């Protein structure tokens with residue numbers, strides 16, 4: 001954080017040029033009062049910046065993603081329909097694809113939960129330069145602060161979109177105090193998205209005991225976001241293992257009903273570790 005630089009003794013630069021002469025050359029008490037006012041404004045601004053930095057510092061994505069999801073139009077995106085923002089200059093066919101992906105992804109989330117409590121804004125880029133501009137990286141898509149989803153040119157797909165929307169939906173259903181480990185959040189997103197990279201298609205063949213492509217290794221799965229990012233980038237099978245674990249848990253607990261019950265009990269203050277034993 002920058003230190004507060006005291007203003008020069010009699011600077012009036014913040015008065016508008018050509019403005020009211022009496023303000024710029026006012027009496028001594030009025031000048032002192034103006035200086036005090038300016039100082040308080042600076043202190044307030046610095047405090048505000050500090051609070052913002054602290055808030056944003058706690059999440060994986062910061063400015064400009066936060067700014068882009070707050071004002072997509074400021075980052076070269078057009079609102080195709082309420083809640084769906086796409087890169088400027090796309091063709092009609094590309095617009096159609098964006099609508100289709102948004103609709104299919106919403107149907108997957110609703111189909112899984114029965115209802116949908118969240119309706120995150122979707123920000124869709126079809127060029128890497130657009131995606132970088134709104135703060136994206138090498139990922140295909142990402143949920144931002146549980147209120148928006150950004151899709152890269154590699155993520156305009158119902159699987160990726162519904163995966164990210166699943167994160168938003170789960171967190172919309174959890175009270176702020178309730179928490180699930182990252183492996184559960186990610187594994188559930190794979191199940192909701194029905195991602196064929198990590199689970200066999202639904203329903204599992206009668207001959208198969210479950211939908212797992214990779215069985216958990218017996219090692220604990222990543223709990224925090226930091227642990228998850230480290231593990232998943234070192235070993236892509238982390239998604240498949242987590243999805244297997246969540247899929248097996250759902251099979252053994254009545255699927256949707258079991259998940260909704262889990263959410264209710266987490267919101268009532270019961271710890272995850274006592275509710276989900278694998």
Ligand SMILES: [Zn+2]
Pocket residue numbers: 163164167185186189
């Ligand atoms: Zn995810």
